[in-house]
Amino acid sequence: MNAMGRLSLQDKLAILSDAAKYDASCASSGTARRDSRDGKGLGSTEGSGICHAYAPDGRCISLLKILMTNFCIYDCAYCVNRVSSNVRRARFSPEEVVHLTLEFYRRNYIEGLFLSSGIIRSPDATMADMVRIAKTLREEHGFRGYIHLKTIPDAAPELLEQAGLYADRLSINVELPTDASVKSYAPEKNPVTIRKAMSEVRQKREASRDRSHTGKRPARFAPAGQSTQVIVGADGATDATILGQSTRLYTGFGLKRVYYSAFSPIPDATAKLPLIRPPLEREHRLYQADWLLRFYGFAVEEITAATPDGNLALDIDPKLAWALANRHLFPVDVNRAEREMLLRVPGFGTKTVNRILTTRRHRTLRYEDLSRMGALMKKARPFVTLAGWSPGALTDTPDLRARFAPPPEQLSLF
Amino acid sequence: MRTVALPDLDTARAWRDAARALVAESVPPEDVQWTCGAPEQTDLFQATGQGREADGAARTCARRQASVSFNVPKSFVDLAETVAWHSDPERFARLYAFLWRLRDRPVLIHDRGDAALAKLRAMEKEVNRDKHKMKAFLRFREIGAPDAPRRRFAAWFEPSHNVTEPLAPFFARRFGDMDWLIVTPRRTACFERGEISFAPGQPKPLLPEDATEDLWTTYFRSIFNPARLKVKAMQAEMPKKYWKNMPEAAAIPGLIAQAESRARAMQEAAPTLPPLRAGRIRERLHAPGVLRPMELTFNDLRRKAEDETRTARDGYGRVVLGEGPHDAPLMVVGEQPGDVEDREGRPFVGPSGQLFDNVAEEAGLDRKAAYVTNAVKQFRYVQRGKRRIHQSPDRSDIEHGRWWLDAEIKLVKPTLILSMGGTAAETLTGTRKGILKRRGHVEETEHGPVFLTVHPSYILRIPDAARKAKETDLFRADLAAAQAHLEELRAA
Ligand code: SF4
Numbered sequence: 071m072n073a074m075g076r077l078s079l080q081d082k083l084a085i086l087s088d089a090a091k092y093d094a095s096c097a098s099s100g101t102a103r104r105d106s107r108d109g110k111g112l113g114s115t116e117g118s119g120i121c122h123a124y125a126p127d128g129r130c131i132s133l134l135k136i137l138m139t140n141f142c143i144y145d146c147a148y149c150v151n152r153v154s155s156n157v158r159r160a161r162f163s164p165e166e167v168v169h170l171t172l173e174f175y176r177r178n179y180i181e182g183l184f185l186s187s188g189i190i191r192s193p194d195a196t197m198a199d200m201v202r203i204a205k206t207l208r209e210e211h212g213f214r215g216y217i218h219l220k221t222i223p224d225a226a227p228e229l230l231e232q233a234g235l236y237a238d239r240l241s242i243n244v245e246l247p248t249d250a251s252v253k254s255y256a257p258e259k260n261p262v263t264i265r266k267a268m269s270e271v272r273q274k275r276e277a278s279r280d281r282s283h284t285g286k287r288p289a290r291f292a293p294a295g296q297s298t299q300v301i302v303g304a305d306g307a308t309d310a311t312i313l314g315q316s317t318r319l320y321t322g323f324g325l326k327r328v329y330y331s332a333f334s335p336i337p338d339a340t341a342k343l344p345l346i347r348p349p350l351e352r353e354h355r356l357y358q359a360d361w362l363l364r365f366y367g368f369a370v371e372e373i374t375a376a377t378p379d380g381n382l383a384l385d386i387d388p389k390l391a392w393a394l395a396n397r398h399l400f401p402v403d404v405n406r407a408e409r410e411m412l413l414r415v416p417g418f419g420t421k422t423v424n425r426i427l428t429t430r431r432h433r434t435l436r437y438e439d440l441s442r443m444g445a446l447m448k449k450a451r452p453f454v455t456l457a458g459w460s461p462g463a464l465t466d467t468p469d470l471r472a473r474f475a476p477p478p479e480q481l482s483l484f
Numbered sequence: 485m486r487t488v489a490l491p492d493l494d495t496a497r498a499w500r501d502a503a504r505a506l507v508a509e510s511v512p513p514e515d516v517q518w519t520c521g522a523p524e525q526t527d528l529f530q531a532t533g534q535g536r537e538a539d540g541a542a543r544t545c546a547r548r549q550a551s552v553s554f555n556v557p558k559s560f561v562d563l564a565e566t567v568a569w570h571s572d573p574e575r576f577a578r579l580y581a582f583l584w585r586l587r588d589r590p591v592l593i594h595d596r597g598d599a600a601l602a603k604l605r606a607m608e609k610e611v612n613r614d615k616h617k618m619k620a621f622l623r624f625r626e627i628g629a630p631d632a633p634r635r636r637f638a639a640w641f642e643p644s645h646n647v648t649e650p651l652a653p654f655f656a657r658r659f660g661d662m663d664w665l666i667v668t669p670r671r672t673a674c675f676e677r678g679e680i681s682f683a684p685g686q687p688k689p690l691l692p693e694d695a696t697e698d699l700w701t702t703y704f705r706s707i708f709n710p711a712r713l714k715v716k717a718m719q720a721e722m723p724k725k726y727w728k729n730m731p732e733a734a735a736i737p738g739l740i741a742q743a744e745s746r747a748r749a750m751q752e753a754a755p756t757l758p759p760l761r762a763g764r765i766r767e768r769l770h771a772p773g774v775l776r777p778m779e780l781t782f783n784d785l786r787r788k789a790e791d792e793t794r795t796a797r798d799g800y801g802r803v804v805l806g807e808g809p810h811d812a813p814l815m816v817v818g819e820q821p822g823d824v825e826d827r828e829g830r831p832f833v834g835p836s837g838q839l840f841d842n843v844a845e846e847a848g849l850d851r852k853a854a855y856v857t858n859a860v861k862q863f864r865y866v867q868r869g870k871r872r873i874h875q876s877p878d879r880s881d882i883e884h885g886r887w888w889l890d891a892e893i894k895l896v897k898p899t900l901i902l903s904m905g906g907t908a909a910e911t912l913t914g915t916r917k918g919i920l921k922r923r924g925h926v927e928e929t930e931h932g933p934v935f936l937t938v939h940p941s942y943i944l945r946i947p948d949a950a951r952k953a954k955e956t957d958l959f960r961a962d963l964a965a966a967q968a969h970l971e972e973l974r975a976a
Contacts, residue, residue: 088707105657116657123732124722127710127712128716128717129712131704131707173696176624177624265928265930273914315928429597432594
C-alpha cells in the first residue's frame, strides 16, 4: 500500500493493463452511430470497430483495456487479481483513466475504453467509480468513442442503470461453464446473481427500445448489447457443456457474444489450478462452433453429436466433422440446394453462399466459379456436385477424414 | 484513339462523368486511353475542352445524354467509386471495359464468376483493405500546445493506394474538436477549424517527439500475453510494412524473443502463500449478511398479500399466492388467476387448472409434489352486469407480478421451473417471443433452468376438436419431458 503513492502513471498502466489482458473481449462494433463533425467533442463510432494494432499473441487491440484497480477482496482461483495473490497492486484515479483514454484516442491508438475492475471496499463503491469515469468522458469531454464497462454483478440496480446509459456495451462474466465450478473456483461469486444482472440488462435494453405512450423514445441503453466470457480448460467441463451454456445465454439473455478464453497460466498462480499451456486450439474450435450456432443454423446437439466424448475434434473444424458424420446428406447440388444446406457445406462461408444464390438466379454455376466466389474448394470438393464436377465415390471413401486431418506430429501443438 | 486525362483530385467523379460521356458517344473501350495525374486545372477532354467552363459544360451535357441513354446498377457505381482510388494504372480502362459490357447485360454485375468482374472486385477489396489499414494504423503526434483551446496533431502515412482523399471525411468525423494534418507521398489532407482541404503529397515531415507514445508502448507491451505467442496471426493483420510508422512496433521483436521464457517462468513458479491481509478480508466477507440481503419468509409474504388485497384497485381481484410444498423441486408457473381462482383464493382451480391436472397425471408429472403459482397474482376484469370479464395483464401487471414470483422462487428454491404460456415466459425469461418454437426446451435464466410450454387455456380456446386433441398430445409430451428433465437434474 505504501509503495502506491510512488507509482508513476506508466507503472500503473503497466500493472493495470497486464491485469486486464486475460479478458478476451475487445470488440467495438455494432453500437449506435455517432461522430464529432460538429466540432464539440471527440470520437466516432461507425458500425464496425477498428483494430488499431495487433499484439504478438495475434489479438486485436481496439480498446484501451484496463482495470481501474487490481486490488480485489474476492478470491477467484483463476484470476491474477484475487485477494490471495501476491502480484503488484495499483489503482488509477478516475481522472487518470479519463486522461489516458482521451490522449490515446486523439492519437488514433484506440476506439475507446474497456474498463473493468477488481472489487474494492464494496461492489457498489467500485461500480460507482466506474460509472463516474464513463460519465466524465461523455459529459465533460463530449467523448463519442466506444465505452465497454464490465459490470459488477452484486452492484445496485441503479448503478447498472446508469452504466447502461453511458456505455455502449455492458458485460458480466459467467466465468466458468457450470454453477458447480463457479462455486468451487469463485467462492464469493454467485451464479444466480450473475444471471440476475444479465437479465436486468436485457430487460432494460428491451424497455429502452419501447416507445412510451407519449411516443418519446427513452434514452438508449447499452446499444451494443451485452457479452460475457467463460474460461475454458480450468475445470473439467466438456465442450458440449460449454456450448450448451452458450446457447442458453444467447437465447435466455439475448447476449451479443460469448467469449471463450483458454485458461492461461497466470503469474502467482494458486495451487488449486492446473499449470498448463493454454488450450488454444480448443478455444479456436469453440469459437468456430459458436459461429455455427449463431450464423449457420446449427443446433448445439448437431455439433456435439459428432463428438462421442463431448469434446470437439481438435484436428478438424466442427463443420467438417459434422459433414463427415452426415455423409448421407452429401454431395449437395450447388445449383439447386437450399440456402440452409449450402451453409452446411464445409468450405462455404455465408458470403460464398450469398454469392452463389445471387449468381445462380441468372445462370448455371460451374465448378471453376466456386473458388472465385470465395469457397475453399479443397474442403468443399467431396461434398458438392455441379456442372464440371462430381465427387463420385470420393464422398464416401473411408479415409476421407484422414485426408483432412493434418499429420499427427502437428497435433501435439501443446 | 481518344485520350482522357483525369485529375488527381476528385478522380472518381471525374472518371464517372467522362465514362458517361464516352458511352453516350458509343466510344468502344479499345479507342480510349486513360491517364491520371494531370494537373488539376487540365481539361477533362483533350479533344473538346477549352478551359474550365467548357469542361463544366461537357460534364452537364454528358450527364444529360447519359441519363437518356442508359442506366447502370447502383452496385457498379459503388464499385467504380472505390476502384478509382486504386494505384493500378489500368484501373480506369478496366472499369470502362466492364461498363461497356454492362450496358447490354446489367445482370453481369451479379455474376461472381465473371473474370473481369472478379478482378474489379479484387481491386475494390484491396482499396477497402488499404483504407481500413490507414484508419487503423495511422498515428498522430501532437504538434501544438497541449493546453491550447484547439489542439493540433499531424501524421505521416504511406498507403498503397490513393485513399487519403476519400478517407479525409472519416477522420473529420472522428477528430472533430482538433486540427490535424495527414501527410502521405501522394496527397496531404488538412483539417483546420472544421474545414477539410487538400494539397499535393510531400516527403516525410519531421514531427516532434510525443511523450504519449511511451505510455502507448507500455500498454502494448503489457497487454500482450506471452503464453499465447502467435506471430503469424499478428503479421497477417498488421504486415511489417506498416511497422515503421507505428511507435509501438519497436517493442515487437523483444516481446517475441522473451515470450517463451516468460511463459515458462510463470508455469514453473511455485504457487506462493497468500498474503496476510487476504485472510482478514475473507473473514469479513464471509460473515453472515455481508453478501446476501435478508430474505422474506412465507408468513411475511402472506401478510403482504392480505394487505394488498385489502387495497386492491377497481377491476383487480385479490392477491392469490401459490400453493404446494415449500421445498417442492418443481415450480409450475401459469398466467394469472381467473374468476374461479379469485373467488376461492387458490391457484389452478378453474378450467385451465383442471385441464392441467388431468394432462399432468397422464404425463406422470406429480402435481401434488409441485408448487403451483401464477406469473401475475391478481385476477383482472371489467364488470359487465353480474359477470366479470377477464382482461389480459399488461406490462405493469407483469412487472408487479414479477416481485411476488421472485419472492416465491427465492423461498421454494425449485430445481426446475415449468413456465406455461407467454406471460410466464416473459416474466421468467425476459421475452415471450417465439414461444411455440421454444416450447419443450429448457432455458437458463436468473431463476435457474426454466422449461417452457404453452398455457392450458390456449388449448381450451381451440374450437376444432381434432386440433385440440393434437395440441393436448403436444402439451402432454411437454409435461412428460419436463418431468424427465427434473429427474435428471435431481439425479445430477
Ligand atoms: S472478483 Fe474479479 S477481479 Fe476479483 S478475483 Fe474474482 S475475477 Fe478477479
